[in-house]
Amino acid sequence: MKTEEFNYHLPKELIAQVPLKNRQDSRLLVYNRQSDQTIHSLFKNLTNFLHPGDLLVINKTKVIPARLFARKKSGGKVEVLLLKKISDRDWEILVGGKKIVTGVELDFSHELSGQIIQDLGGSKRVIHFSNPIEAHFSKYGQMPLPPYIHERLDDPDRYQTVYAQFSGSAAAPTAGLHFTKEIMRELADFGVQFAEITLHVGLDTFAPVTEDVVETHKIHTEWCEVTQSTAVIINRAKAEHRRVIAVGTTSVRTLESSAYQGSPQPICGPTGLYIYPGYQFRVVDGMITNFHLPKSTLLILVSGFAGRKNIMRCYQEAILQKYRFFSFGDAMLIL
16 A cells, blocks of 8 residues: 555644643544544533443553753753653663764763663654653753744643543554543443553654555554453453443554464563554454544554545545544544
8 A cells, every 4th residue: 555545735824732721622533433433522522432342441540740951961952752661761762963973971960861872863862861751851851842842832731631640652542542431430330341551652752653554664662561350351352242442542553462372362562563454353342532643653553443535535535524533632432
């Protein structure tokens, strides 16, 4: 497949720059694969499209304040973006600045410093901190935002889901941003069940596919976990022919990774699963997702689930209806 087949034009004014005042007020485009029907609704009406017994799988990752600022020993400011924890003091990072080569020392404060110990190519490096960085997040870390968001975020919690628990992501699992505790209680009272997974989102999730052919793209890896108890819940739902609905592409990737050899199993570690049209889904029966960037692996993933032509048609309809796109934008429910 040609990567260009997953391209589309989006007017800039449809890129949501700030979250809505109320999370649940996002619009919801519902696409039914069997009937090929599209319905326009609101996220707070989600129960209208679910059944008692449906299993919603949420990603409990939490975004870390991964944006830091430092000075080189030799002078000059450096911006550092934490990407992935390697060990207690070693992190994979993105650096902004000149001549940030192996051996360069960076001062973040009088109590925190670091040294570049490996060049990974491009702007990626590995840094060794003088002490664990997590203890300094509240003082020196800032919430990272996607590169297409240019407005200031007044409340950092709006870039977290209400159920975020396990720190480790450089970006939010944005399909979950629409949920409120009230909606979750309403769904539970309705008979919808929840299961929890974790996938720590990396910034590579925003990187477009640059190869001309989709299948030749080398996808990034992300750390994920499905616990024994979650695997039991998912397998029970599948055995009882209840729908498993993933909240976000991160949950899709984790669920399908857990079942790569058959039925869902407990997993803990990196996944390099690349889902594109032709992939045979083993677990996911439906998904809640946002509207994704052109030529992105996320748009390719949802196209693998619902069909490329169907998704591109839904996107064109969303553009005509002036839906809000990307991280702070509106949602889709694909059944």
